[in-house]
Amino acid sequence: MDLTDKRIAVLAELARQYHGDGKARFGNTAAVKMCYFLQNVYGVDLNYRFSIYTYGPFDQEILFTKDLAKARGILDIKYVNGNGDNYGYDIKPATSPKWPVADLNAKEKIAIKAAVATFSHGDTKDLELWSTVCFVYREFGESGDSLPKVVQRVKQIKPHFSENQIQKAIDFLQTEGVFIKLLTHAA
Amino acid sequence: MGRTHTIRIPVHGFVEFDDWERDIINHPVFQRLRRIRQLAFSEHVYPGSVHTRFEHSLGVMHVASRLFDALCRNLSAATKEIVGKTKADRERNRKLLRLAALLHDVGHGPLSHGAEIFAPMSEDGTKLKHEHFSLALIREKMDCVITNHSAGECLSITAKDIAELYQDGSEAVTPVTSALRSLVNGELDADRMDYLLRDAHHCGVPYGQFDLERIIDTIRVEKARNRESKILLSSNGLHSAEQLILARFMMFVGVYFHKTRVACDIHSAECLKGLLEDRFNKPLLPDPSTGEGRDSFLSLDDWTLYQWVADSKCDHAKALREHRQFKRVHFTPERPDQNHIDDLDRLTDILDKRSIEYRCETATKSWYKPISPSSVFVWDEDTSKPVPLPNRSAILAGLDPIDQRMVFVWPKDLDAAKEAKDSVLS
Numbered sequence: 117m118d119l120t121d122k123r124i125a126v127l128a129e130l131a132r133q134y135h136g137d138g139k140a141r142f143g144n145t146a147a148v149k150m151c152y153f154l155q156n157v158y159g160v161d162l163n164y165r166f167s168i169y170t171y172g173p174f175d176q177e178i179l180f181t182k183d184l185a186k187a188r189g190i191l192d193i194k195y196v197n198g199n200g201d202n203y204g205y206d207i208k209p210a211t212s213p214k215w216p217v218a219d220l221n222a223k224e225k226i227a228i229k230a231a232v233a234t235f236s237h238g239d240t241k242d243l244e245l246w247s248t249v250c251f252v253y254r255e256f257g258e259s260g261d262s263l264p265k266v267v268q269r270v271k272q273i274k275p276h277f278s279e280n281q282i283q284k285a286i287d288f289l290q291t292e293g294v295f296i297k298l299l300t301h302a303a
Numbered sequence: 304m305g306r307t308h309t310i311r312i313p314v315h316g317f318v319e320f321d322d323w324e325r326d327i328i329n330h331p332v333f334q335r336l337r338r339i340r341q342l343a344f345s346e347h348v349y350p351g352s353v354h355t356r357f358e359h360s361l362g363v364m365h366v367a368s369r370l371f372d373a374l375c376r377n378l379s380a381a382t383k384e385i386v387g388k389t390k391a392d393r394e395r396n397r398k399l400l401r402l403a404a405l406l407h408d409v410g411h412g413p414l415s416h417g418a419e420i421f422a423p424m425s426e427d428g429t430k431l432k433h434e435h436f437s438l439a440l441i442r443e444k445m446d447c448v449i450t451n452h453s454a455g456e457c458l459s460i461t462a463k464d465i466a467e468l469y470q471d472g473s474e475a476v477t478p479v480t481s482a483l484r485s486l487v488n489g490e491l492d493a494d495r496m497d498y499l500l501r502d503a504h505h506c507g508v509p510y511g512q513f514d515l516e517r518i519i520d521t522i523r524v525e526k527a528r529n530r531e532s533k534i535l536l537s538s539n540g541l542h543s544a545e546q547l548i549l550a551r552f553m554m555f556v557g558v559y560f561h562k563t564r565v566a567c568d569i570h571s572a573e574c575l576k577g578l579l580e581d582r583f584n585k586p587l588l589p590d591p592s593t594g595e596g597r598d599s600f601l602s603l604d605d606w607t608l609y610q611w612v613a614d615s616k617c618d619h620a621k622a623l624r625e626h627r628q629f630k631r632v633h634f635t636p637e638r639p640d641q642n643h644i645d646d647l648d649r650l651t652d653i654l655d656k657r658s659i660e661y662r663c664e665t666a667t668k669s670w671y672k673p674i675s676p677s678s679v680f681v682w683d684e685d686t687s688k689p690v691p692l693p694n695r696s697a698i699l700a701g702l703d704p705i706d707q708r709m710v711f712v713w714p715k716d717l718d719a720a721k722e723a724k725d726s727v728l729s
Contacts, residue, residue: 120667165429183675187703195694
């Protein structure tokens with residue numbers, strides 16, 4: 117399958133699964149971070165090249181893919197301008213796509229389901245913190261004292277998060293088994 | 304107080320720099336950019352497009368300074384701290400931005416972006432980008448003219464500080480670094496503003512133009528979520544932003560994804576592959592994380608590639624030497640539908656069956672993608688919030704990405720390929 121078609125199919129499936137009770141708005145930040153988790157935690161080969169940027173790991177290609185999916189009539193994207201901080205994009209699957217969406221394999225579909233189940237309750241701030249913790253954790257790898265180093269490093273990169281918030285994020289990711297999966301796919 | 308030097312470059316005229324910047328410009332790593340062309344083999348289409356990354360880097364430094372000065376003028380009380388609380392802070396941030404802009408391209412290999420397909424893998428299993436090479440070279444090869452320079456000591460600017468602005472992310476993102484980073488590497492950055500005008504100038508095309516003065520006049524910075532900041536335009540900069548994005552779009556269609564340029568990219572990539580195999584026994588750029596790798600990387604530039612092209616007996620080198628590159632036998636509309644893609648698949652199937660060598664290139668894989676209008680924001684005075692451009696611009700609301708595909712064959716096979724095309728596409 118063509119890589120661009122696969123990337124679009126993944127975004128479309130994420131947009132489809134992301135809507136429902138208890139799930140946050142599927143906007144640009146969510147799209148970028150979910151692609152990060154899918155590639156690095158669940159091993160879905162999307163070939164994005166992430167670097168730490170505003171709001172955590174980022175690759176501009178994801179936003180390009182989103183625009184292309186919109187142009188193909190696969191995604192319906194609106195800008196929401198609500199009160200306070202409630203503004204940004206809302207990405208939904210289009211009701212009648214102009215192009216067929218590529219078929220993902222069973223493993224990829226399961227990965228998306230698992231990623232949505234694990235992360236979709238988080239708001240943009242949660243996603244920023246969780247993905248940054250994952251990004252930093254990969255740098256240190258599995259060693260006895262890596263988690264305290266992760267706290268320090270994340271605090272250094274993102275000083276607006278408290279140590280308590282970072283620790284809570286680590287606890288959440290540990291409980292969900294994310295670190296083990298991260299190291300599996302980093303190998 | 305050091306001397307001010309000037310150098311005249313196309314588009315901006317005289318660009319000023321001081322003794323410190325002159326020492327950086329004179330460093331061999333920076334001088335190598337004189338030997339890296341901005342647009343690879345585009346001169347096969349536009350003979351004037353032989354400008355280099357050296358010239359462009361000076362231009363980016365110049366534009367970045369003007370953007371920073373404009374931000375300082377357009378500040379509100381709430382955003383004053385973003386560019387620097389004190390005069391000394393502002394002076395340091397301006398210099399940091401200038402150096403980051405000047406050095407942003409030192410990691411380019413031969414053919415600029417064309418070399419990146421041969422980059423080694425990073426730890427996360429994806430290919431390194433030229434920015435990774437820039438980071439390594441600035442830190443490991445240029446520290447002597449940055450951190451250890453007397454002027455560097457005065458302003459406390461290190462090679463690491465500069466590297467931070469290329470998304471290195473090992474230090475705290477502050478409103479200041481976030482803003483500076485966006486000016487070097489963002490949707491409204493000095494890099495794009497310079498290369499659009501410069502590429503258009505050297506290609507001799509009229510459509511890469513936009514109103515740089517108006518962009519500079521209306522650029523502003525606002526606080527974003529958390530501790531970060533956002534570079535955007537005042538609402539009265541809307542039409543100049545439209546121009547910028549349309550200019551980028553037109554340059555993509557007319558220059559960066561021009562059929563002959565794309566054909567030359569195929570040949571030049573094959574030649575670079577041959578050069579790398581001859582030198583290093585594998586089609587891979589040297590690893591910038593080792594000293595030996597960095598030195599080997601620096602020994603590669605367009606001159607070494609041209610020499611290889613001049614000497615080689617391979618068909619791709621000959622095609623470049625004789626301007627007998629691949630010919631386009633088929634292309635889809637810029638925004639194809641599924642029928643067009645089915646046609647393309649039928650054509651490539653029959654070319655396969657008839658053993659006609661072909662290459663299929665797609666716009667979505669190009670290094671030079673147009674700017675996404677939805678990533679550029681203007682300030683909405685009524686709501687005091689940033690609004691994406693397409694929400695204010697009917698022109699940009701309909702500007703979808705280009706999804707075109709092209710099929711190329713050798714000139715000798717063109718007639719046979721056309722016949723094959725006629726047999727499957729009625």
